[in-house]
Amino acid sequence: MTSHPAPDEAIGDLLDQITEQLGCPVPAHLRAALRAVPRHLFLPPTVWLRDGNGDYEPCERGNAPDRWWRAAYRDVPLVTQFAEGPDGDRAPSSSASMPSVVVRMLMALNARAEHAVLEIGTGTGFNAALLSVVCGAGNVTSLDVDPELTRRAQRALKASGQHPDVVCADGADGWRPNAPYDRLIATCAVRTVPLPWLEQTVAGGRLVIPWDTPWCNFGTLTATKQSDGTAEGSLAPYGSFMLLRAQQVDAELRGDIPHEGQEPERSTTGLSPWAVAGNDLDAQMYVGLRVPGARHAWDTDVQGAHTRLWLADDQATSWAGVDYDGRQTSTFAVAQYGPRRLWDEVVQAHEGYVSAGRPGIERHRLRISPEGLRTRHEVSLA
Template identity: 65%
Template sequence: MPSVVVRMLMALSAEAGHSVLEIGTGSGFNAALLSFVCGAENVTSLDVDPELTRRAQRALKASGQQPDVVCADGAGGWRPNAPYDRIIATCSVRTVPLPWLEQTVTGGLLVIPWDTPWCNFGTLIATKQADGTADGSLAPFGSFMLLRAQQVDAELRAGFPGAGQDPERSMTGLSPWSVAGNDLDAQMYEEYVAAGRPGVHRQRLRLTPDGRGTRHEVSVSGTVA
């Protein structure tokens, strides 16, 4: 969706000379736009699918933009060209891979679509801090397929023989339409970041390396009913 591409690139605030890592090459369209802005020599784009990678390389060459397109698992980032001023993903994650945080310069931006078992919606925009953490918030746009390495749904697998546990299910009496009026995007966003509680006007997300991966601490400020 071109409108989402534009929103994400605006959030990325990439400029000429910035080193950019894109996770998820796809058709190569986003990589071409980044190359036009930052210079193709400063853009690295990864895709786990070799056929998509080959097609994107051909399309980019035909467009006159030839960034470094690599067939690799994006979950590990791409250390040969690190560090990066900007990292952008065109796939969703449920936890930000630690290499992405490690490969971003202090003050650099990460723009990453977000996913939970309940809802695939929202884009994390975070700034790398001097202490190695990243701090930011979720913007109310973006819905992408999950990063290949994270395409495992624990709830779907839990009830299978040998899984060792059965899923627990519960119901809520809260109407989703009561959260944010008639604005569906706003309704989804507020439900997503505030667990369906009205009155919440701002949320903050912090990524902290803890040796095992990346821990996410979400705090919500505002009047919670």
């Protein structure tokens, strides 16, 4: 026997959670959309929840219906699919986003009735359903590259009574048959805005896109398409999404750095590695936007140091290591190799961060411009 609340009560509780997270009431049109498309209709029979130890544990509707239902109406993200990596490790490949983040992004999108909307990343279909209520299903196009996710979303949307145009396609290309669009929203992060997204959005249209750098996966860009074909906007301090599949690269830091025969340049630094790769997301975003292609990883199982911060570039030609000896925090040993001195670049970026008054993520403005078959972005501070 189950003891979970009725859908209306559960949705009301979720709205209260979202309101608390936002610090303001959910706008009326989005409240109506959330009540019209109950979240549980878009979740698979098994979802995965954080287990408190850095991993995930399954929650099955058949075995634990009350727990599954509570998870469906909590303001938390839920992993709905895993993919196996090249080393046999599994990693989340699709999720149901945190409802308060969904609402934040829809508020930023400011979509209204009759707006033509392109969604990149259908996922469960929940966001497409909300957009269908707000704009009319005939005005919503949603893309996902995964055929199985697309089929599941189509079934869930049908069950909810919403019928947007859901297409299995590479979202990086946009969807020209239904273009142009007044609004574009992505439920995956990018490091560069795909040119078709810019081209398929009308002048004056709005784009809401989670942002990613190899250094820091956090923040959401809200930009307006300009009459000259560019787009300009600012970042907001929320949103951590999986990277657009077309921009995923197999260039993660590996345990065999340094490679045999590579002799690094050695020095010391007074900048703590935790200052740029710790809990200060404002600092991490500043560094990530100004040290292109640089990524980092912590290592506590390394010879010669208590803890090491590894750095490498996306070309796998340069790397650095910054060592904490486990005793004092005024000086750290540095090793750097390759054509780029990555740690020196990070130190310079951090100096800029401090001299600018430690700006928050929301002070970063991005200008997106077409450049051949790609786009480029310029960063400034508001």
